[in-house]
Amino acid sequence: MLSKEEYQQYINSPTWKQKRAAALERAQHRCAICGFSKWSRTLEVHHVTYERFRHELPEDLVVVCTQCHIKEDKKRAERGAVKSQRALHAAQLDGWATKVYGEYWKERHDPEWVEEQFTEWLERRAQN
16 A cells, blocks of 8 residues: 555655646647636545556556645545455455355356355355
8 A cells, every 4th residue: 555655755756746747738728527727726636546657658647736636535445345346256255166166166056155154055045
């Protein structure tokens, strides 16, 4: 995970400043969400994802005003939470299925059927 210090160091670097300027140019100095220009609101460059932090592709960056930036940060956090929940569910399913059906359960059983069995098991467990 990235520390605040590492983040700030990068955001203040010449490399980031060039990427930021390029993003603003591509967006014609307008918020991609509400359309306000640099003349009406302060514009910022938002990371859609941090997967390629320091090596961002143009599509990883979007120009937004400060108000829209707050909303976009919340959306990114929600997407991250959903992704984490899915990963947790998949890991729990795999662990349960491995214990119940063996190490090669994916090769021997229909994964949808196994997931149904897992869901039923969870429901029974919640009732107890």
